[in-house]
Amino acid sequence: MSTVQTKVDEARQLLDEHTLKMVHWHFSEDTGSPFWLGKKSELKFDPLTEVKSFDDLKKFPLFEDDWLRGGPIRRWVPKGLAGKPVYVFETGGTTGVPKSRAVVEDHWKDYELFSHTLPDEYFPKGSNWLMLGPSGPRRLRLAVEHLAQYRDGICFCIDLDPRWVVKMLKKGWMDQVEEYKKHCIDQAVTILTANHDVKCMFTTPKLLEALGEALEEQGSSIAEAGITGIFSGGTEFTPQWTRYAVEELLGGPPEEGGVYMTPTYGNTLMGLACSKPVTAAEGYKISYYAPQPRAVTEVVEMEDHTQVVGYGETGRVKLYTLTDEFFVPGFLERDEGEREEPFDTYPWDGVSGVRPYHKLASGTTVGVY
Incomplete structure (x- = not known):
């Protein structure tokens, strides 16, 4: 048996054990959240006795993100975490009530795990960061x-309100959208030229491109501004865009241009999926792997979300979140992509070619970022 297969089997066993633990946490009277304890009576099975592995999560109905619109927010806080400070993070909400997720420490844990995947050579410990994204x-x-x-x-953070951008786009105020983007980039350029020793940054493809152009107008570049590591995310990540970014914005691959960029795929429900290193040799293909066992992504058939597609085949992205703070036993994302094979670093399924789900794509508004 190959070493990768051994790791796949071990990861699967760990996922089954973790699933069992999380189901017991969320459906036990002394630790569960009011939401899931209330849902328990609506289920056609008993999660405490009938969930024995990850595959048994398919017994649950799909998670509906509309459950997250409106409160009371405390119904999502597990009793087992009572007394801890709670954050609330919003997603969506361009129109109507935004979706809200209660969080205690998940955002810290997710990003600490992600931190260990970053190469110190390009993301040096002790260097400062620029957050060029939504605030x-x-x-x-x-x-x-x-x-x-x-x-x-x-x-260092900039001020960016994506909801205002989407409103302007819907009104067709393209001049104002450009001005707002310029306003955001101006803030970033000010920080980068103020001698703050910023070497690392988070940004999105659109904003990275705009930053590169703004610096070029000043006779500089992203590398010359001192940036060596970029962690980026957004559905705009395509092999074509990545090739353009590496060749035009970053001065070539890291060993030539000195700037390392890693794409990520994430959201408020799941956390953060890392990408397999992106190389010219693989045609800048981008494959994402969820942070198992805390979250799982599957690529499922368009018409039957209980069936996973074959490797290399196209399907819709299905998400599971399994932390002690939040339980999502299956949610259909607004994305589709291709199922990718496990590999040494991430011995579980991945997803590549992520793009808006074709039946929803025309209604998806992508704003300034």
């Missing part, structure tokens, strides 16, 4: 700041 009630802002602090750095 306000979003998890990302505090999570990136924690990542910087966890790596002994200080995080």
Whole structure:
């Protein structure tokens, strides 16, 4: 048996054990949240006796993200975490009530795990960070700041309200959108040129491109501004864009241009999925792997979410979150992609080619970031 297969089997056993532990935590009277304890009576089975492995989570109905719209927010806080300070992070909400997730420490844990995947050569410990992304009630802002602090750095943040951008886009105010993007980039350039020793950053593809152009206008570049490590995310990540970024914005691969960029895929429900290192040799293909056993992604058939597609085949992304703070026993993402094989570093399934789900794509508004 190959060493990868051995790791796959071990990871699966760990996932089964972790699933059992989390189901017992969320459905036991003394530790569960009011939401899941209330849902228990609606289920056609008893999770405490009938869930014995990860596959048994398919007995649950799909998680509905509309459950997260409106309160009371405390119904999501497990009794087992009573007395701990609680954060609330929002997602969506361009129209109507945003989805809210109660969080205690998950955003710290997710980003500490992610920190261990970053190469110290390009993300030096002790260097400062720039957070060039959405601010306000979003998890990302505090999570990136924690990542910087966890790596002994200080995080500089800009002010960016994506909801305002989406409103402007819907009104067709393209000039204002461009002005707002410029306003955000101006803040970033100010920080980078103020002698703050910023070497690492989080940003999105659109904003990285705009930053590169703004620095070029000043006769500088991302590398010359001192940046050596970029962690980035967003559905705009495509092999074509990544090739452009590496060749045009970053001066070539890390060993040539001195700047390392790693794509990530994440959201407020799941956390953060890392990518397999992206190389020219693989055509800049981007494959994401969830942080098992805390979260799992599957690529499932479009018409039957209980069936996983074959390797290399296209399907919809299905998400599971299994932490002591939050339990999602299966949620259909607004994304589709191809199922990827496990490999040595991440011995479980991944997903590549992530893009908006084709039946929803036309209604998806992608804003300034």
